[in-house]
Amino acid sequence: MAILVTGGAGYIGSHMTYALVDRGEKVVVLDNLSTGVLGLVSPEARFVEGTIGEPGVIDSVLSQHEIEAVVHFAGSIVVPESVANPSKYYRNNTAASAALIEACVRHGVRNFIFSSTAAVYGMPQETVVPEDITPAPINPYGRSKLMTEWMLQDVSHAHDFRFVALRYFNVAGADPAGRTGQSTPNATHLIKRACQTALGHYPYLEIFGQDFDTPDGTGVRDYIHVSDLVAAHLLALDHLRGGGASNIFNVGYGQGFSVRQVVSAVEAVTGKPVPVRESPRRLGDPGMLVADSSRLQDRLKWKPEHNDLKGIIRTAYEWERRLNSRV
């Protein structure tokens, strides 16, 4: 039996694929390489190039391989793009997930792990967010993911099908072994962007908003190392395999850092200056978003091992230097 990883050539999916093959699992990766990179896929995984929503693609993968569980990363992830082009998000995230879930039911695949997001919370009143507040996404990206969570819940009630949805906070860092990392061109995420600025790719880093209700006025986020995020997926897989119930879990450390704190940490780790420029807030950015991940720790016994901002930055920076040396 094999695990199907959709989006396995992407940032998080490629880390998950390595983690699975490292523990001896058989893995089939399905990715259309629209943003993924073939070179990031573990050579020990079986790679299939294809788009989930296209007729026949999923049926063919599920018929040709004995798939025991699906870990679904494939999708579009850029919030401002989702505002400009919502249909793309409802097609690539919601409609593609609907097709995938339906095919799983048809082929008797009963275990499903879904890559959800803290964007389902929108702008919560709570600064440390538990899973059971009412989700209120403020952009099509968040809505497209929340709709998939709802589909999973409904399908799990109607069929012999269980799921775990993991709501990621701010994922950063790279494989400590240096095999894969965030390679998306023009990525907008803070830690990657700050590392690129330290390396001279950009003349300065924009700080979006200095008047939030936070200790230094800049946005506060819960940055989590991709290896700890992947560990949560492995625990979710074991949970489902062991007959565990469907559930939704936040994945974050419960500790926030401001943009200015991240910039200082990048300067300390790299030994290079990160020039900054103060810019207006980005549309829809909450001031503070930090995970209450006690459910994940209690129910799945998740124990973070890389909860160290400088360590996260070190792996992100190492990966960035590796990408540099390839061009």
Ligand code: UFG
């Ligand atoms: N920021 C800057 N300058 C930059 C980039 C980011 O000041 O160049 C700030 C943002 O304003 C925010 C913080 O750094 O305060 C983090 O921003 P990111 O773009 O790294 O991440 P977001 O919190 O905006 O988004 C992340 C994921 C989304 C997900 C969201 C859920 O990237 O996919 O968390 O909250 F939807």
